[in-house]
Amino acid sequence: MTNHWIDMKHADVVMICGSNAVENHPIAAHWIMKAKENGAIVVSCDPRYTRTSAFSDHYCKMRSGTDIAFVNGMINYALQNDRIQLEYVRHYTNATFLLNPEYGFADGLFSGYDQATRSYDRSKWAYALDPSGVPKRDLTMRHPRSVLQLMKAFYARYDIDTVCNITGTPKDVYRKACDVYTSTWAPDRVGCWLYAMGTTQHSHGTQNIRSYAILQLLLGNMGMAGGGVNAMRGESNVQGSTDMGLLYHSLPGYLGEPVAAMQTLSTYLERLTPTSNDPLSANWWQNYPKYITSLLKAFWGTHATKDNDFAYSYLPKTVGNHSYVALVEAMHAGAIKGLFCFGMNPAVGGPNSTRAREALGKLEWMVAIDLFETDSSVFWKRPGTDPSTIATEVFLLPAAASVEKEGSISNSGRWCQWRYKAVEPPGDARSDAWIITQLVAGLRKAYDAGGAFPEPIRQLTWDYGQDADAHGEPDPHRVAREINGYFTEDKDIAGKLWKAGDQAPGFAALQADGSTACGSWIYCGSYPGPNKADNRLARREKSDPAKDPLGMHPNWSWCWPVNRRILYNRASVDAHGQPWDPKRAVIRWNADAKKWEGDVPDGPWPPGEKLPFIMRPEGVACLFAVALVDGPFPEHYEPVESPIRNPMSAVQYSPVCKVWDLKSIGEPGEFPIVATTYRVSEHWQAGAMTRNMPWLVELVPDVFVELSPNLARSKGIRTGDWVRVWTKRGELKARALVTNRFEPLFVAGRAVDQIGIPWHWGYAGIAKGDSANLLTANIGDPNTFIPEYKAFLCDLAKA
């Protein structure tokens, strides 16, 4: 999130789109309720009337997979009706930038498209530069090649009739949503956008989020209290996992993945360190060399030296795609021999789970680390399988649950909170850190006996100690101190001498010369001293509402970066450092004292000295962006499986998304019904925890399909009946729940039915049932390769 949970209470309008926050993040409702008490209007956009919709003031039904059309229409509404915060847009976004003549858009394709490789040459989407290499700007924004004018032309195609014909939202309902949400263009009205996996899990999921960001920028809602683009993460610590580089395409602190073309540290840095010739741009990522060098020092300590490129060669360089589906496909093809599965349940959680289960059977070995036997750990004896035909050797290691070990979790608002151990883990259960430590020790021993390229393992810094307790658990404080970072040698910084071994005070102190080590630069400053009392993650001080009216609680835990509670907060003030919205001031420049007050600002410079979006080389936010591989503006494409032809262009679905197997894609003639998947409050992800918890099983014991009375009548289905649902990939059996909360949509001139299925079930645990992921497809967003779980085609009948 750019903002944080408590901050939701400051919104004037809360848009919940691509999320069922009230059901799946129940505590979000706590804060949104406070916003409602203050008169906020809550809007819910969802294919189905959910518990979130029931909580909201205004509900927009829509067809799954049409978010871009939905939001582009709102952007168009804002542009057409002058509902944009003009000064914010002029000074804090690239609306004023001029584009070079090569950029263009026609019939669903941006310039630079290559059909053969299904990819874009993004160099065609560049700014026009002045002789000093700074993008040309027209502050009047009237120049025909200015981003604002090109946007106006692009978005004009998304009028209300066109949008509603795609999304199926009734026009009056949609117009009202546009009107309510764009009312936050006023500097002292703020809109908060909340999203989750309903947004991301599409073949254009990243562009869905882009569309939210563009709208929020036009309305001046970024950096503001009660504003922002807020991803509600699906697991309590998913924020922490991405911060620490668990995604395949990033290193800790969102440093880029070294790919095969980056064989040396200098090529890596050349490719990834942005440059700017604009003196007003802070261009914070110019510090890339400091962060990667410090990371390498944390990994390999004294073995990482200037002479060996700080052991950069020890980092694996990726070739091709290593996203989730790609890994499953590689297992299926026999290219991957072994799998460690930490708290992950691919037999239920991934798309096309039949294929994932087959893939597990092609492994030589698999280690599942979990609280319970999971559907994945018992895949070899799943119903309909003969265990004697599966050669995979499976190990199940009992893991300690989060309350059975000490450590930290980072919540969606980037607050990293320390947790104490409440109880001892049962039996042989151990923390993940203990398990990995044993693994490192075992691997080292094996490499001592020889093997190719042993240095990365043998020289790895692994000094997390051993608790005095019976099992010798590693010390989580040592891990946290390494994540914070420390000096590896004596260093003089601006006249202050830091000794080797001192904890780093913050990332501004990190160095590119090897004198600092840091496990994740964005966490630098979280544990700035040697003692447990220095652990800022463990702080538990609530602040006095009189002194902290926004409820930022700066002394409660710690949040990255530098305890800044609202990102991009420099955009919440005008050129003089005065808040656009004085009643909810995030920061404010005190001209007398010559200092900032309020939240930790995005950089210490006085107002006007630097542009506000310090992570962008432009210094401003990008309405037009070259960062994504599928276009500088979000364009509506149909989901890969769709009931209609794309009304916007001849390009049916994302021209660059990844479809692993075209034969697995169904046609609307055979599969006429739109389906989506989701979760319920009562179950958690792939269900390993909740399907083993009797009180929760009591509440929702069985997989069910929600469908409209219309569709049910036409198929002769009643509530409680068993039904079969099938797609080109597979089939499941579930109970029917006939409900008015699903309604047919009028789309492209005809009625289209939608159904929905929660996906928590599998064959292990107390509550058993088919996983909805038997139905979903191996299709990936081209930027992240997140699978398109949320929109596909099916048919159903009474079983």
Place this chain on the structure above:
Amino acid sequence: MKTKALLIDLPRCTGCRGCQVACKQEYKRQAEKTTFFGGPGYQNPADLSAETWCLVTYNEVLVNGRHDWVFGKRQCMHCEVPGCASACPVKALEKLDSGPVIYHREKCIGCRYCMLACPFVVPRFEYETWNPYITKCTMCAHRQVAGGIPACAKACPTGAITFGDREVLIREAEHRIAGNPGGYVHHIYGMEEAGGTCVLHISSVPFEELGYVMRVPRSPMVAHTEPAMKAVPMVMLGLATVLGASYALRTRKQRDNQPAESGHIS
């Protein structure tokens, strides 16, 4: 001592069932065996029971011509003059000045008159066990004594359950209704029902649409039950325990707290 109460503000309820699980956890009640759903929407189990003292209901209702989803909460109402207590021949149920109607299992003889006397059909009998007792929501009297609030109120994320002085909560309910006349029906359920209760509900739709018991006299239940119960000769009480044993032979289906075989709910 001021009488305490719970105010259930249904428009604030999100149907998350934190309360339902918190109640089970507080009293270590068993999970019931359920199949699919036991009532409209996601309701489970089908009814209050010896193991389920708090039950969230899911009601699809028409509001201004549009379908809405409105949630209800069932539990003991903690009547000011409780029919259950006045029907009990041995004072196993007791109304505390502080509000809760509590149960003394050591006094209970298993006659189950309280079950017949309760207008809200709340007390349940542990047919499952060999030594059965009556069970129901206690308003978490033991937590109140310890200075806490009921477990369900504590768990509720949205403030749909407020614990406080009954008088103050009635004023609060009136204030909320007056402040949002379009958002609430003008009815505080429990202010007068059964002569007044310590659980008060306010709603955006008429309570009958949420399946709330509507045929409750406005006067205290004692007036309706006491004369009849006084006439019961003591010998009947022994008989009641025998009846209890025969009830224990009820079918498995009933114990599963499920509607009908197919799971159909109309």
